[in-house]
Amino acid sequence: MSIEANWPRCTSCHVGYGWQSASFDFKDQSKVDCLVCHDTTGEYKKTPTGAGMPDPVVDLLYVARNVGKSSRQTCGNCHFFGGGGDAVKHGDLDSSIANPTRDIDVHMATDGGNFTCEGCHVTKNHDITGNAMVVSPSNQKHIGCEGCHQGTPHYESILNKHMKKVACQTCHIPTFAKKVPTKTSWDWSTAGSDMKGGKDKYGKPTFAKKKGSFTWGKNIVPTYAWYNGQSHVYQLGDKMDPTKVTKLNEPIGSKDDPKSKLYPFKNHKGKQPYDKKNNYFTTVHLFGKGGYWKTFDWEKSIAAGMKSSGVPFSGEYDFAETIMFWPINHMVSPAEQALDCLDCHGDKGRLDWKALGYKSDPMKK
Structure with a gap:
């Protein structure tokens, strides 16, 4: 789905x-909403369908007189709830991070680092480091654990040796979605049907007529992949094979790449409409007059979305499977809860060695 045709x-x-x-003019500074990041009252909010405008019930003068530094809550108002709800997109960013205990995130806990x-x-100068992989495929504003944890932070030399090929997050974030379940799949093909929803x-x-079917997970073991800081991203109009699962983004790397490290990811599976003749995914007009959420007419809604996107639509559509990789960087556990050797190298280790390019666990040599 896309911002195109669904702007407000x-x-x-x-x-x-x-x-x-x-x-929209991104150079017009008068259109920058300063209050959304600098509100300290907790009363500022936007209209959900108002193209970024403040909710009319907000006392803007009161909020403006009480601005201050950004906080976990102001950042989280958007980043915890991206995609339509708490923990829908990110598996490691949700409302539990606003005031976490040490076991949820040792850095941000009030009895931990209180970051x-x-x-x-x-x-x-309002230039914020760090981007989601899907937003910045070239990782231009990278931040990492090494900004604070430099040198050889472990007592055991074998662990420090691992740092050359294993990211800190891999061992120190054993699971994500620790308290709030995160959405793990979203099937748009069932939207518009009269199937019964449930919990x-x-x-x-597990179902909403407007959006289709969902699955959720909690305390999820990440998927692991090699990542050298670069990633592939599917662009509107790129050809796809409907018989295969399309990776909408994918970390680039391999065990033989000296810049690659093993990183943890959340995999979000989907099923989305594509153009059957042109073999590319479509955008859909969902919100507003004539949108799918009012008409439940896929053909007309796709046609409107593609027209807004400036990409041809053949008039024929179907649904195909997709997958996204969301890097796991938050919800760092205390050191005593980090993975142990056998968590990866044991008989029931969590790593898929063949998927990582090995014939089997290299330690078994």
């Missing part, structure tokens, strides 16, 4: 005022 809804969670179309977001995402064992919805 999608842009409600961004810092621009009145971002209603592709003509704010900018403690790691160092900012100068899973976590109390999360």
